[in-house]
Amino acid sequence: MNYHIGTMLIDENFDGKCDCPLCRIKARVDQRLTESYLGEGVMEDNTRAEVNKLGFCDHHYSLLFASRSKLGLALQISTRLNTVLKEIKLPKNAKEAKKQGDAVLKLNETCVVCKYLDEHMIRYYKTVAQVYQNVASFKDRLLATHGFCLEHYAVLLKYSSCAGGKQKEYLADLYTVQIKRIEQLKKDVDEFTYHHDYRQVNNPLSQGAKDCLKETSNLFYGDKFKI
Ligand SMILES: [Zn+2]
Numbered sequence: 609m610n611y612h613i614g615t616m617l618i619d620e621n622f623d624g625k626c627d628c629p630l631c632r633i634k635a636r637v638d639q640r641l642t643e644s645y646l647g648e649g650v651m652e653d654n655t656r657a658e659v660n661k662l663g664f665c666d667h668h669y670s671l672l673f674a675s676r677s678k679l680g681l682a683l684q685i686s687t688r689l690n691t692v693l694k695e696i697k698l699p700k701n702a703k704e705a706k707k708q709g710d711a712v713l714k715l716n717e718t719c720v721v722c723k724y725l726d727e728h729m730i731r732y733y734k735t736v737a738q739v740y741q742n743v744a745s746f747k748d749r750l751l752a753t754h755g756f757c758l759e760h761y762a763v764l765l766k767y768s769s770c771a772g773g774k775q776k777e778y779l780a781d782l783y784t785v786q787i788k789r790i791e792q793l794k795k796d797v798d799e800f801t802y803h804h805d806y807r808q809v810n811n812p813l814s815q816g817a818k819d820c821l822k823e824t825s826n827l828f829y830g831d832k833f834k835i
C-alpha cells in the first residue's frame with residue numbers, strides 16, 4: 609500500500625447495505641476532521657493561520673456550531689474575522705467596488721475542513737482500488753454493494769488505475785453494481801408513475817417504488833448521514 613490510511617473504514621462500510629459505502633466513509637472522516645477543529649490543536653500557529661486564510665463553508669460551520677465547544681468555534685472565528693475585516697474597505701469608485709465585490713465573494717469559497725476532507729477522500733478512492741487488487745475476497749464485497757452515488761461512482765472510475773493489473777476487472781465490477789442500481793431505480797420510478805393511473809389504485813406499490821424519490825436523491829446527491 610502506498611497510501612497511509614487504514615483500510616478499516618473500507619472493511620466496515622463495504623458491508624452489503626443499501627446505501628453508498630463511500631458516503632458513509634466520508635461522513636465518518638468528516639466528523640473526525642471537524643471535531644479536530646474544536647480540540648486543543650486549533651490554537652497552534654499553523655492551524656490558526658490556515659483558518660484565517662480559508663475559513664469554513666456553511667456545512668462545516670453548522671457542524672462546528674452544533675457541537676458543545678462554542679468557545680473553540682468563537683476563538684477560530686475571531687481570527688478569521690480579522691482576515692474579513694481587511695477585505696472590507698470603502699471603495700473609491702465603481703471599478704474598485706466591482707473588484708472588492710469579487711474578493712468578498714471569494715472569501716466564502718474556501719473551507720479549511722473541506723480542503724483536508726477532499727485530500728483524505730482521494731486517498732480512500734485510491735485505496736479501494738488497491739484493496740481490490742490486493743485482497744481477493746474484496747471482489748465479492750464490492751459485488752454485494754448496491755452501487756454508489758453518482759459522485760462516488762465517478763471518482764472510483766477516475767482513480768481505477770490504482771487497481772493495477774486488475775483495473776479491467778475492477779471497472780467491470782464497478783459497472784455491474786452501478787448499472788444494476790440505476791436500472792432498478794428506473795423500474796421503481798416507472799412503477800410509481802404507472803401506479804398513479806386510476807385503474808391501478810388497488811394494486812399495492814412495492815417498497816422500492818415507495819422509496820424511489822428518496823433513492824433518486826441518494827443517487828444524484830449522495831446519502832446524507834448523521835453520525
Ligand atoms: Zn456516495
Ligand SMILES: [Zn+2]
Pocket residue numbers: 664665666667668719720721722723
Ligand atoms: Zn467545508
